[in-house]
Amino acid sequence: MLLAEGVSGPEKGGGSAAAAAAAAASGGVGADNSAEHSDYRAKLSQIRQIYHTELEKYEQACNEFTTHVMNLLREQSRTRPISPKEIERMVSIIHRKFSSIQMQLKQSTCEAVMILRSRFLDARRKRRNFNKQATEILNEYFYSHLSNPYPSEEAKEELAKKCAITVAQVSNWFGNKRIRYKKNIGKFQEEANMYAARTAVNAANASSHGSQANSPSTPNSAGSAGSFNMSNSGDLFMSVQSLNGDSYQGAQVGANVQSQVDTLRHVISQTGGYSEGLTANQMYSPQGINANGGWPDAPTPSSVTSPTEGPGSVHSDTSN
DNA sequence: AAAGATGATTGAGT
Protein backbone atom coordinates (compact mmCIF):
# COMPACT_ATOMS: atom_id res chain seq x y z
CA MET A 1 0.00 0.00 0.00
CA LEU A 2 2.54 2.56 1.08
CA LEU A 3 4.84 1.42 -1.63
CA ALA A 4 2.07 1.73 -4.14
CA GLU A 5 1.30 5.26 -3.07
CA GLY A 6 4.92 6.23 -3.20
CA VAL A 7 4.98 6.99 0.48
CA SER A 8 7.56 4.49 1.60
CA GLY A 9 9.27 4.27 -1.73
CA PRO A 10 12.20 6.33 -2.92
CA GLU A 11 12.72 9.83 -1.72
CA LYS A 12 11.27 13.01 -3.08
CA GLY A 13 12.18 12.52 -6.70
CA GLY A 14 9.99 9.76 -7.99
CA GLY A 15 7.40 10.19 -5.32
CA SER A 16 5.10 12.46 -7.23
CA ALA A 17 5.22 10.29 -10.28
CA ALA A 18 4.37 7.23 -8.26
CA ALA A 19 1.55 9.07 -6.56
CA ALA A 20 0.18 10.27 -9.85
CA ALA A 21 0.36 6.78 -11.26
CA ALA A 22 -1.42 5.36 -8.26
CA ALA A 23 -4.07 8.03 -8.44
CA ALA A 24 -4.65 7.44 -12.10
CA ALA A 25 -4.79 3.71 -11.64
CA SER A 26 -7.32 3.85 -8.87
CA GLY A 27 -9.28 6.89 -9.90
CA GLY A 28 -10.06 5.78 -13.37
CA VAL A 29 -11.84 9.00 -14.24
CA GLY A 30 -8.61 10.95 -14.32
CA ALA A 31 -8.85 13.22 -17.28
CA ASP A 32 -8.73 16.92 -16.66
CA ASN A 33 -8.59 17.34 -12.92
CA SER A 34 -4.95 18.31 -12.80
CA ALA A 35 -5.49 20.93 -10.18
CA GLU A 36 -7.14 18.50 -7.82
CA HIS A 37 -4.45 15.98 -8.54
CA SER A 38 -1.78 18.44 -7.63
CA ASP A 39 -3.60 19.11 -4.42
CA TYR A 40 -3.81 15.41 -3.80
CA ARG A 41 -0.15 15.01 -4.56
CA ALA A 42 0.75 17.81 -2.21
CA LYS A 43 -1.11 16.18 0.63
CA LEU A 44 0.41 12.86 -0.21
CA SER A 45 3.91 14.24 -0.16
CA GLN A 46 3.11 15.85 3.15
CA ILE A 47 2.15 12.50 4.53
CA ARG A 48 5.26 10.98 3.05
CA GLN A 49 7.43 13.60 4.67
CA ILE A 50 5.88 13.06 8.06
CA TYR A 51 6.28 9.37 7.65
CA HIS A 52 9.95 9.63 6.79
CA THR A 53 10.81 12.06 9.54
CA GLU A 54 9.00 9.91 12.06
CA LEU A 55 10.75 6.85 10.77
CA GLU A 56 14.08 8.56 11.05
CA LYS A 57 13.30 9.67 14.56
CA TYR A 58 12.39 6.15 15.56
CA GLU A 59 15.53 4.77 14.05
CA GLN A 60 17.65 7.30 15.82
CA ALA A 61 15.91 6.64 19.09
CA CYS A 62 16.38 2.95 18.57
CA ASN A 63 20.07 3.36 17.99
CA GLU A 64 20.45 5.67 20.96
CA PHE A 65 18.60 3.32 23.20
CA THR A 66 20.61 0.39 21.98
CA THR A 67 23.90 2.10 22.68
CA HIS A 68 22.57 3.20 26.02
CA VAL A 69 21.70 -0.35 26.94
CA MET A 70 25.02 -1.55 25.66
CA ASN A 71 26.80 0.94 27.85
CA LEU A 72 24.79 -0.18 30.80
CA LEU A 73 25.60 -3.77 30.13
CA ARG A 74 29.25 -2.95 29.72
CA GLU A 75 29.23 -1.22 33.03
CA GLN A 76 27.55 -4.16 34.60
CA SER A 77 30.01 -6.50 33.05
CA ARG A 78 32.62 -5.19 35.47
CA THR A 79 30.69 -6.44 38.43
CA ARG A 80 29.22 -9.59 36.99
CA PRO A 81 29.92 -11.72 33.99
CA ILE A 82 27.63 -11.11 31.05
CA SER A 83 27.54 -13.52 28.21
CA PRO A 84 27.46 -12.19 24.64
CA LYS A 85 24.32 -14.17 24.18
CA GLU A 86 22.58 -12.05 26.74
CA ILE A 87 23.66 -8.90 24.98
CA GLU A 88 22.38 -10.20 21.72
CA ARG A 89 19.08 -11.05 23.32
CA MET A 90 18.72 -7.58 24.74
CA VAL A 91 19.44 -5.96 21.40
CA SER A 92 17.02 -8.13 19.60
CA ILE A 93 14.33 -7.33 22.15
CA ILE A 94 14.93 -3.63 21.66
CA HIS A 95 14.81 -3.95 17.92
CA ARG A 96 11.64 -5.92 18.07
CA LYS A 97 10.01 -3.29 20.20
CA PHE A 98 10.98 -0.53 17.86
CA SER A 99 9.97 -2.42 14.79
CA SER A 100 6.52 -2.91 16.26
CA ILE A 101 6.35 0.82 16.81
CA GLN A 102 7.35 1.30 13.22
CA MET A 103 4.59 -1.01 12.19
CA GLN A 104 2.15 1.16 14.02
CA LEU A 105 3.54 4.17 12.27
CA LYS A 106 3.11 2.46 8.94
CA GLN A 107 -0.41 1.52 9.80
CA SER A 108 -1.44 5.00 10.76
CA THR A 109 0.22 6.39 7.68
CA CYS A 110 -1.67 3.89 5.63
CA GLU A 111 -4.88 5.02 7.22
CA ALA A 112 -4.07 8.61 6.48
CA VAL A 113 -3.44 7.78 2.85
CA MET A 114 -6.69 5.87 2.65
CA ILE A 115 -8.61 8.79 4.07
CA LEU A 116 -6.88 11.14 1.70
CA ARG A 117 -7.78 8.93 -1.20
CA SER A 118 -11.38 8.57 -0.25
CA ARG A 119 -11.55 12.29 0.26
CA PHE A 120 -10.04 13.24 -3.05
CA LEU A 121 -10.67 10.35 -5.34
CA ASP A 122 -14.23 9.45 -4.51
CA ALA A 123 -16.12 10.41 -7.59
CA ARG A 124 -19.12 11.50 -5.63
CA ARG A 125 -17.15 14.15 -3.87
CA LYS A 126 -16.01 15.89 -7.00
CA ARG A 127 -19.12 15.58 -9.03
CA ARG A 128 -19.39 18.02 -11.88
CA ASN A 129 -22.49 18.65 -13.87
CA PHE A 130 -22.23 17.89 -17.53
CA ASN A 131 -22.06 20.87 -19.77
CA LYS A 132 -25.15 22.16 -21.47
CA GLN A 133 -24.40 20.66 -24.82
CA ALA A 134 -23.91 17.21 -23.38
CA THR A 135 -27.20 17.28 -21.53
CA GLU A 136 -28.90 18.57 -24.63
CA ILE A 137 -27.59 15.68 -26.66
CA LEU A 138 -28.58 13.19 -24.03
CA ASN A 139 -32.01 14.69 -23.60
CA GLU A 140 -32.52 14.79 -27.30
CA TYR A 141 -31.83 11.10 -27.52
CA PHE A 142 -33.92 10.32 -24.49
CA TYR A 143 -37.00 12.15 -25.63
CA SER A 144 -36.75 10.98 -29.18
CA HIS A 145 -36.58 7.38 -27.97
CA LEU A 146 -39.09 7.82 -25.25
CA SER A 147 -40.89 4.61 -25.99
CA ASN A 148 -37.71 2.65 -25.46
CA PRO A 149 -35.02 4.80 -23.90
CA TYR A 150 -32.46 2.06 -23.68
CA PRO A 151 -29.56 2.94 -25.93
CA SER A 152 -27.56 0.05 -27.20
CA GLU A 153 -23.92 -0.29 -26.47
CA GLU A 154 -23.02 1.34 -29.74
CA ALA A 155 -25.47 4.14 -29.20
CA LYS A 156 -24.02 4.69 -25.78
CA GLU A 157 -20.57 4.88 -27.22
CA GLU A 158 -21.66 7.36 -29.79
CA LEU A 159 -23.40 9.48 -27.20
CA ALA A 160 -20.37 9.28 -24.96
CA LYS A 161 -18.17 10.48 -27.76
CA LYS A 162 -20.49 13.32 -28.63
CA CYS A 163 -20.83 14.43 -25.04
CA ALA A 164 -17.19 13.92 -24.14
CA ILE A 165 -18.09 11.64 -21.26
CA THR A 166 -17.62 7.96 -20.61
CA VAL A 167 -19.98 5.19 -21.57
CA ALA A 168 -20.54 4.46 -17.91
CA GLN A 169 -21.59 8.05 -17.42
CA VAL A 170 -24.01 7.72 -20.28
CA SER A 171 -25.46 4.64 -18.64
CA ASN A 172 -25.70 6.46 -15.34
CA TRP A 173 -27.39 9.36 -16.99
CA PHE A 174 -29.98 7.20 -18.68
CA GLY A 175 -30.57 5.23 -15.53
CA ASN A 176 -31.16 8.37 -13.56
CA LYS A 177 -33.21 9.92 -16.28
CA ARG A 178 -35.50 6.96 -16.71
CA ILE A 179 -36.16 6.58 -13.06
CA ARG A 180 -36.70 10.27 -12.43
CA TYR A 181 -38.82 10.74 -15.48
CA LYS A 182 -41.02 7.86 -14.57
CA LYS A 183 -41.23 8.98 -11.00
CA ASN A 184 -42.52 12.42 -11.82
CA ILE A 185 -43.53 12.82 -15.39
CA GLY A 186 -45.25 16.07 -14.70
CA LYS A 187 -42.02 17.69 -13.71
CA PHE A 188 -40.45 16.75 -17.01
CA GLN A 189 -43.30 17.74 -19.25
CA GLU A 190 -41.96 21.09 -20.28
CA GLU A 191 -38.65 19.56 -21.05
CA ALA A 192 -40.30 16.78 -22.97
CA ASN A 193 -42.32 19.26 -24.94
CA MET A 194 -39.26 21.24 -25.77
CA TYR A 195 -37.23 18.37 -27.07
CA ALA A 196 -40.13 16.71 -28.76
CA ALA A 197 -41.02 19.86 -30.61
CA ARG A 198 -37.47 20.57 -31.49
CA THR A 199 -36.72 17.16 -32.86
CA ALA A 200 -40.00 17.20 -34.71
CA VAL A 201 -39.09 20.48 -36.34
CA ASN A 202 -35.66 19.19 -37.11
CA ALA A 203 -37.15 16.15 -38.71
CA ALA A 204 -39.54 18.28 -40.69
CA ASN A 205 -36.72 20.48 -41.89
CA ALA A 206 -34.60 17.53 -42.79
CA SER A 207 -37.34 15.83 -44.71
CA SER A 208 -38.33 19.00 -46.52
CA HIS A 209 -34.75 19.76 -47.45
CA GLY A 210 -34.27 16.44 -49.02
CA SER A 211 -33.19 13.07 -47.80
CA GLN A 212 -30.92 13.62 -44.84
CA ALA A 213 -32.51 11.02 -42.71
CA ASN A 214 -30.02 10.56 -39.96
CA SER A 215 -27.72 13.30 -38.86
CA PRO A 216 -24.37 11.76 -38.15
CA SER A 217 -22.86 14.50 -36.07
CA THR A 218 -24.01 17.30 -33.77
CA PRO A 219 -27.71 17.45 -34.43
CA ASN A 220 -28.06 20.59 -32.41
CA SER A 221 -28.32 23.03 -35.22
CA ALA A 222 -31.49 24.97 -34.91
CA GLY A 223 -32.59 26.23 -31.54
CA SER A 224 -29.68 25.57 -29.30
CA ALA A 225 -29.10 29.23 -28.69
CA GLY A 226 -30.75 28.72 -25.34
CA SER A 227 -34.04 30.54 -25.07
CA PHE A 228 -36.93 28.44 -23.96
CA ASN A 229 -40.00 30.57 -24.31
CA MET A 230 -43.34 29.06 -23.72
CA SER A 231 -44.94 31.16 -26.39
CA ASN A 232 -42.30 30.05 -28.78
CA SER A 233 -42.85 26.42 -27.95
CA GLY A 234 -46.52 26.96 -28.51
CA ASP A 235 -45.70 28.02 -31.99
CA LEU A 236 -43.71 24.92 -32.45
CA PHE A 237 -46.62 22.88 -31.31
CA MET A 238 -48.83 24.41 -33.88
CA SER A 239 -46.41 23.72 -36.65
CA VAL A 240 -45.94 20.23 -35.46
CA GLN A 241 -49.61 19.64 -35.26
CA SER A 242 -50.10 20.80 -38.78
CA LEU A 243 -47.24 18.59 -39.73
CA ASN A 244 -49.00 15.72 -38.17
CA GLY A 245 -52.05 16.36 -40.30
CA ASP A 246 -51.48 14.14 -43.24
CA SER A 247 -49.22 15.59 -45.84
CA TYR A 248 -45.81 14.88 -44.39
CA GLN A 249 -45.66 11.34 -43.35
CA GLY A 250 -44.91 10.20 -46.82
CA ALA A 251 -41.78 12.27 -46.98
CA GLN A 252 -40.19 10.71 -43.98
CA VAL A 253 -37.81 7.98 -44.85
CA GLY A 254 -37.85 5.04 -42.55
CA ALA A 255 -34.50 5.59 -40.94
CA ASN A 256 -35.55 7.15 -37.68
CA VAL A 257 -39.22 6.62 -37.94
CA GLN A 258 -39.43 5.40 -34.41
CA SER A 259 -38.05 8.58 -32.94
CA GLN A 260 -40.37 10.69 -34.98
CA VAL A 261 -43.23 8.52 -33.94
CA ASP A 262 -42.30 9.15 -30.38
CA THR A 263 -42.03 12.82 -30.94
CA LEU A 264 -45.26 13.14 -32.78
CA ARG A 265 -47.08 10.94 -30.40
CA HIS A 266 -45.92 13.03 -27.55
CA VAL A 267 -46.97 16.29 -29.11
CA ILE A 268 -50.27 14.86 -30.16
CA SER A 269 -51.09 13.59 -26.76
CA GLN A 270 -50.04 16.92 -25.35
CA THR A 271 -52.20 19.07 -27.52
CA GLY A 272 -55.04 16.63 -27.54
CA GLY A 273 -55.72 15.75 -23.97
CA TYR A 274 -54.77 18.70 -21.91
CA SER A 275 -56.82 19.01 -18.79
CA GLU A 276 -55.90 20.46 -15.46
CA GLY A 277 -57.42 17.98 -13.11
CA LEU A 278 -55.56 15.01 -14.39
CA THR A 279 -52.43 13.83 -12.78
CA ALA A 280 -49.25 13.74 -14.72
CA ASN A 281 -49.42 10.05 -15.19
CA GLN A 282 -52.60 10.30 -17.11
CA MET A 283 -51.76 13.36 -19.06
CA TYR A 284 -48.91 11.95 -20.94
CA SER A 285 -47.83 8.45 -20.42
CA PRO A 286 -46.13 6.67 -23.26
CA GLN A 287 -46.82 3.54 -21.32
CA GLY A 288 -50.49 4.02 -21.73
CA ILE A 289 -50.30 4.51 -25.43
CA ASN A 290 -47.77 1.91 -26.23
CA ALA A 291 -48.40 -1.43 -24.67
CA ASN A 292 -44.69 -2.03 -24.56
CA GLY A 293 -43.96 1.53 -23.70
CA GLY A 294 -43.75 1.10 -19.97
CA TRP A 295 -40.12 0.09 -20.44
CA PRO A 296 -40.56 -2.71 -17.97
CA ASP A 297 -38.45 -5.17 -19.81
CA ALA A 298 -36.83 -6.06 -23.09
CA PRO A 299 -33.95 -3.62 -23.16
CA THR A 300 -33.32 -4.74 -26.76
CA PRO A 301 -29.81 -5.94 -26.29
CA SER A 302 -28.61 -5.90 -29.85
CA SER A 303 -31.07 -4.18 -32.13
CA VAL A 304 -29.36 -0.99 -33.03
CA THR A 305 -31.17 -0.36 -36.25
CA SER A 306 -34.58 -1.84 -36.32
CA PRO A 307 -36.45 -0.70 -39.38
CA THR A 308 -38.81 -3.57 -38.89
CA GLU A 309 -41.35 -1.15 -37.51
CA GLY A 310 -44.04 -0.86 -40.09
CA PRO A 311 -44.10 2.75 -41.24
CA GLY A 312 -47.61 2.34 -42.45
CA SER A 313 -49.44 3.94 -39.55
CA VAL A 314 -47.51 6.81 -38.21
CA HIS A 315 -50.45 8.63 -36.77
CA SER A 316 -52.90 5.99 -35.84
CA ASP A 317 -54.43 7.91 -32.98
CA THR A 318 -54.76 11.43 -34.18
CA SER A 319 -58.37 11.67 -33.04
CA ASN A 320 -59.14 14.86 -35.01
C1' DA B 1 -28.77 28.49 4.39
C1' DA B 2 -32.56 25.66 2.59
C1' DA B 3 -34.39 23.42 -1.29
C1' DG B 4 -33.99 21.46 -5.60
C1' DA B 5 -31.23 19.32 -9.26
C1' DT B 6 -27.91 16.03 -10.59
C1' DG B 7 -24.16 12.63 -11.19
C1' DA B 8 -22.43 8.50 -8.83
C1' DT B 9 -22.76 4.47 -5.87
C1' DT B 10 -24.94 0.49 -3.86
C1' DG B 11 -27.86 -3.54 -3.25
C1' DA B 12 -31.51 -6.30 -4.99
C1' DG B 13 -33.97 -8.42 -8.71
C1' DT B 14 -34.13 -10.48 -13.30
Added chain:
DNA sequence: ACTCAATCATCTTT
Protein backbone atom coordinates in the same frame (compact mmCIF):
# COMPACT_ATOMS: atom_id res chain seq x y z
C1' DA C 1 -24.78 -8.17 -17.33
C1' DC C 2 -28.25 -4.83 -16.99
C1' DT C 3 -31.66 -2.14 -14.81
C1' DC C 4 -34.27 -0.24 -10.95
C1' DA C 5 -34.77 1.99 -6.70
C1' DA C 6 -32.88 4.19 -2.92
C1' DT C 7 -29.35 6.88 -1.29
C1' DC C 8 -25.25 9.81 -1.01
C1' DA C 9 -22.53 13.90 -1.92
C1' DT C 10 -22.15 17.68 -4.44
C1' DC C 11 -23.67 21.58 -7.40
C1' DT C 12 -27.07 25.07 -8.43
C1' DT C 13 -30.91 27.86 -7.55
C1' DT C 14 -33.87 30.34 -4.52
